[in-house]
Amino acid sequence: MSRIILVPILASDSNSSDSWPRKGTSCISPPETKPQERKPSSFSSPLHHAHPLTAQSRQKLIADGLSTVKFVHLDVTDAASVKAAAQTVSSAEGRLDVLVNNAGISKMGVDQHPESIDLATIREAMETNFYGLVQTTIAFIPLLRKSDNPVILNVSTDMASNSYQAREGAQLHLVAYNTTKAAANSYTISLAQELKKDGFKVNAVTPGYTSTKLNFFGQGGKSVRAGAEVLLPWALVEKDGPTCKFIDGDGKEFAW
Numbered sequence: 001m002s003r004i005i006l007v008p009i010l011a012s013d014s015n016s017s018d019s020w021p022r023k024g025t026s027c028i029s030p031p032e033t034k035p036q037e038r039k040p041s042s043f044s045s046p047l048h049h050a051h052p053l054t055a056q057s058r059q060k061l062i063a064d065g066l067s068t069v070k071f072v073h074l075d076v077t078d079a080a081s082v083k084a085a086a087q088t089v090s091s092a093e094g095r096l097d098v099l100v101n102n103a104g105i106s107k108m109g110v111d112q113h114p115e116s117i118d119l120a121t122i123r124e125a126m127e128t129n130f131y132g133l134v135q136t137t138i139a140f141i142p143l144l145r146k147s148d149n150p151v152i153l154n155v156s157t158d159m160a161s162n163s164y165q166a167r168e169g170a171q172l173h174l175v176a177y178n179t180t181k182a183a184a185n186s187y188t189i190s191l192a193q194e195l196k197k198d199g200f201k202v203n204a205v206t207p208g209y210t211s212t213k214l215n216f217f218g219q220g221g222k223s224v225r226a227g228a229e230v231l232l233p234w235a236l237v238e239k240d241g242p243t244c245k246f247i248d249g250d251g252k253e254f255a256w
């Protein structure tokens with residue numbers, strides 16, 4: 001049976017010629033080595049702005065053989081939008097197999113020093129990176145319960161690892177980004193432990209440093225495709241696969 005996967009992805013694909021497919025969208029393009037039946041028949045892209053999917057993106061999806069992809073509008077910070085998206089998926093598919101919580105903001109470029117950060121910056125990041133992730137997850141759990149192999153993949157960052165950031169010489173102490181992603185990691189652990197008995201696989205995975213809009217397409221990062229390739233196996237994890245893991249950009253287990 002085809003897998004139904006929901007991934008928050010692009011609302012705009014005009015930032016750069018290399019801006020598509022993004023990490024999230026790669027989940028609809030499993031490697032050729034994956035069995036055909038793992039290829040999702042349906043994919044919902046939460047477009048949190050009233051932003052139509054461009055003709056160019058549609059053409060790329062079709063060129064990748066993904067003509068059955070579907071889209072649903074979703075702003076993870078807007079409860080009504082999240083609820084409506086869950087209802088849309090429920091009506092169209094009756095279940096969800098994989099939820100990839102990819103939506104995130106970094107607030108890079110705004111003051112995030114521990115001694116001077118504006119609380120509004122933390123609150124804004126929290127709305128998307130933590131509350132948004134939690135409310136989207138809660139809204140879709142009933143649909144995931146209808147899957148015979150429910151999977152939740154929370155897209156994390158090494159900067160969410162308290163162990164990593166506490167090491168000698170650690171850098172990039174971006175308070176709003178790091179704390180909100182660390183909170184999401186903590187939620188991932190709670191969720192994984194709680195849902196283990198019900199067969200859910202819940203993991204946090206970082207793609208590693210990837211050049212995207214989030215970091216102003218920073219130099220020296222992975223391509224979006226390479227970042228997505230780290231995430232993909234954790235979206236397609238099998239029934240007997242691991243749960244409650246934090247995985248780094250090399251695909252190895254990482255300290256929480």
Ligand SMILES: NC(=O)c1ccc[n+]([C@@H]2O[C@H](COP(=O)([O-])OP(=O)(O)OC[C@H]3O[C@@H](n4cnc5c(N)ncnc54)[C@H](OP(=O)(O)O)[C@@H]3O)[C@@H](O)[C@H]2O)c1
Pocket residue numbers: 008009010011012022023046047048049074075076077101102103104105128132155156157158206207208209210211212213214215221
């Ligand atoms: N880039 C890296 O080096 C890196 C490293 C580790 C982890 N990550 C994580 O990877 C994930 C994806 O980030 P990215 O690097 O691909 O950056 P990105 O290109 O900016 O992608 C973030 C996506 O989240 C969407 N989004 C933001 N707020 C949303 C909301 N309220 N509702 C629905 N969608 C929303 C954005 O939509 P718009 O395009 O409309 O803004 C965008 O499509 C994030 O969770 C990030 O923390 C990235």
